[in-house]
Amino acid sequence: MEHEILLTTPTYGGDAMGRLEDGRAVFVPFGLPGERVRIRLTEEKRGFARGELVEILEASPYRIIPRCKHFGVCGGCHYQNLPYEAQLKAKKEILRDQLTRIGRVENPPVQDTVASPSPWNYRNHVQFHITKEGKLGYVGAGTSFAKGLLPITECHLPEEAINSLWPQLELEPDTNIERISIRVEKENDLMLILESDSPESPELEIEAEISVAHVFEENAVVIAGNNHLMIPILGRDFRVSTVSFFQVNTPMAEKMVQHLLTCLPVSLSGTLLDVYCGVGLFSAFLAPKCERVIGIESSPSACEDFAVNLDEFDNVELYEGLAEEVIPYFEAKPEIVLVDPPRAGLEKRVVDGILELRPRFMAYVSCDPSTLARDSKRLIEGGYKLKQVTPFDLFPQTYHIESISLFEQ
Numbered sequence: 001m002e003h004e005i006l007l008t009t010p011t012y013g014g015d016a017m018g019r020l021e022d023g024r025a026v027f028v029p030f031g032l033p034g035e036r037v038r039i040r041l042t043e044e045k046r047g048f049a050r051g052e053l054v055e056i057l058e059a060s061p062y063r064i065i066p067r068c069k070h071f072g073v074c075g076g077c078h079y080q081n082l083p084y085e086a087q088l089k090a091k092k093e094i095l096r097d098q099l100t101r102i103g104r105v106e107n108p109p110v111q112d113t114v115a116s117p118s119p120w121n122y123r124n125h126v127q128f129h130i131t132k133e134g135k136l137g138y139v140g141a142g143t144s145f146a147k148g149l150l151p152i153t154e155c156h157l158p159e160e161a162i163n164s165l166w167p168q169l170e171l172e173p174d175t176n177i178e179r180i181s182i183r184v185e186k187e188n189d190l191m192l193i194l195e196s197d198s199p200e201s202p203e204l205e206i207e208a209e210i211s212v213a214h215v216f217e218e219n220a221v222v223i224a225g226n227n228h229l230m231i232p233i234l235g236r237d238f239r240v241s242t243v244s245f246f247q248v249n250t251p252m253a254e255k256m257v258q259h260l261l262t263c264l265p266v267s268l269s270g271t272l273l274d275v276y277c278g279v280g281l282f283s284a285f286l287a288p289k290c291e292r293v294i295g296i297e298s299s300p301s302a303c304e305d306f307a308v309n310l311d312e313f314d315n316v317e318l319y320e321g322l323a324e325e326v327i328p329y330f331e332a333k334p335e336i337v338l339v340d341p342p343r344a345g346l347e348k349r350v351v352d353g354i355l356e357l358r359p360r361f362m363a364y365v366s367c368d369p370s371t372l373a374r375d376s377k378r379l380i381e382g383g384y385k386l387k388q389v390t391p392f393d394l395f396p397q398t399y400h401i402e403s404i405s406l407f408e409q
Contacts, residue, residue, distance in 0.1 A: 002054055004038050007031045010090045012098055012369055014078030014399035015050075026051050029141060030072050032060040032082060062086050067120070067156050074150050075141040076157065077397040088113040088393060091401045095369045095391050103373035105380065111390045114259075117251045119396035124231065125248045126158040126166075127181045134171035136180060157397065161188040165208060177202050185229035186237065193220075193242055213242045220301075228305070233257060236284060238309050244279050244302045249394040256365070256392055256404060257285050263388070263406055264336055265361060266290050273334040273359070275323050275350070276341050279305035282365075286338075287313045294332060298322045327353030338363045345371025348378075355382040362407040369401050379407055 005018035007028060015027035016035070025048045031037055036058035039051035056063075066072070066080035079087045092113045099108035116122055128136040135151035155163065161184045169192075171177060181193040190210040194202055201214040201221055211225025220227060220242040228241040234254050240246045247253035260282060266272060266289040274283045277295035279302050287293045287310060295318045297303050303320045310316045319326050323339075324347040337359040339346060345368060346354075354362065362384065366372035376386055384407040394402040 002038055002040050003051070004036065004057065007033050007035045007037060009033055009097075010094055012094050012399065012401070020049060024048055028053060029078070030081065031056075032063055034060045035063070068154060070138075070150065070152050070154065073141055074152065075139045076155070078399045080397050084115070084119045084396065087119075087396065088115055091391055091393065094399075095389065095401055095403060098369035098373045099376060099386075099389065101373070102370055103376040103380075105373070105376060105386055108386065109388050111388065113391040113393050114252075114255055116249060116393045116396050119393075120156050121159055121163070122251070122396065123158045123162070123248045124185075124250050125181065125183045125246070126155070126162055127179055128166065129179055130171060130175060130177055132174060134173045134175055136166060136169060136171075158182070159184050161190060165190055165192075165210070168208075169206075175202065176200075183229055183240075185240075186232045189229070191225070191229055191242070194223075215243055218243055218301075233281065234285070238279055238281065238284070239305050240279055241301045241305050244299065244305050246279060247281070247394065252392055252394045252402075253281065256402070257282065259390060259392075259404055260338070260363060261285060261289075263404075264338070264363060266336065270335040271332055272336045272338060273330075273332070273357070275327070275337065275339045277306060277318070278302050278340065280309040282338060282340070283316060284310055287316050291315060292332075293317070294334070295319065296321065296323050296326050323347070324349040324353075327357070330357060333357060334359050336361045336363070338365070340365035341371075343368045343371065346375045346378075351375060351378045351382070355379075358409070360409055364405040364407065366403050366405065367400065369403070372403065372405065376405065376407075384409060 007016040007018040009017040011017050015029050016031040016033050018026050020026050028039055028051045038055040040054050041049050041051050043050040063081055071080045096108055096110045099105040129149050131137050131149045131151050137149045137151040140150045162182045176196050176198050177194050179195040183191045192210055192212045195215045199216050212223040214221045228239050230237045231240050269291050271292040272290045274295045277283055277297045283293050283295055293316045337354055387408050388406045391401055391403045
């Protein structure tokens with residue numbers, strides 16, 4: 001059954017929201033606020049529904065022609081039909097909405113979204129899925145016309161060095177390789193990562209002089225070249241091993257570091273606790289400004305990289321373990337706590353542990369506005385004030401929103 005509705009609101013996840021005749025909210029991918037559209041329902045729940053665009057009856061004046069021919073079918077991008085300045089405003093609005101609605105934060109202090117220097121070809125790391133035919137692709141947008149994996153012939157998000165390689169890759173049908181990742185480092189050197197569930201390394205013929213690794217169950221076996229890359233941030237090189245996490249937008253990672261250096265009241269007589277510290281991106285720049293920096297990280301690979309990247313500092317310590325298992329037994333009293341959790345946000349034990357430590361100041365690096373909003377509510381109930389929230393557009397053309405929130409007692 002089809003419905004004619006008016007789309008009114010951008011929502012987290014990339015959809016635009018409207019209302020059905022019975023008042024239920026309906027979420028529509030690739031629609032824009034202000035558009036009158038005809039939709040077909042794809043999912044119905046008691047309180048809401050999801051739909052797909054059948055026809056745009058009245059287009060938004062902001063609607064533009066997408067750059068990529070796969071847009072609307074591929075699930076990788078959500079905003080190619082919207083000018084970049086409008087994307088930045090939409091992300092600020094969505095972040096405010098999440099903090100207000102989920103976090104119950106009254107008039108949240110959300111700043112303007114910090115723009116990416118380039119809204120295209122910005123990713124230093126991209127992951128492809130493999131179709132049964134051995135083609136590289138992405139997960140489809142999930143509507144009735146694009147389910148499963150979508151083989152692609154173009155993508156405008158990876159850096160140019162990555163885009164020069166992936167179209168050359170050819171795999172046998174029904175290969176045991178499940179995913180392929182490509183990462184690029186400072187001299188445009190490339191690393192190809194083959195992911196599978198089998199410990200048997202796949203056979204691969206490739207003429208390019210690149211590093212190649214096979215990853216299974218978090219184990220990385222080097223087939224050719226190095227087991228790590230060197231990624232420069234603000235003139236400092238960071239070792240990043242095959243399975244270690246690192247921000248995918250290098251210029252924006254630099255902007256986030258500069259923001260923290262400007263906003264955090266670090267002191268040469270103070271202690272900073274860096275939770276989910278990864279390979280040490282933030283600690284490396286904050287260590288010279290603190291008396292003591294203590295990192296917590298659960299990934300063995302990232303811990304090894306952290307040790308290399310911060311080897312020059314005598315005032316840095318590292319605990320390898322889950323944050324929720326380390327913080328409750330933590331004895332140091334940091335003045336500042338910096339957290340950069342995964343998409344799921346902070347476990348309750350982590351929040352409770354931070355409230356026990358009572359740092360004077362806290363910075364929360366978030367990649368998911370909904371879990372940030374949930375955790376902000378807990379921190380505010382625990383006695384903290386949300387002083388500032390700054391969104392950073394690490395992922396142009398997509399719905400993803402990175403942000404840094406500052407809390408103070």
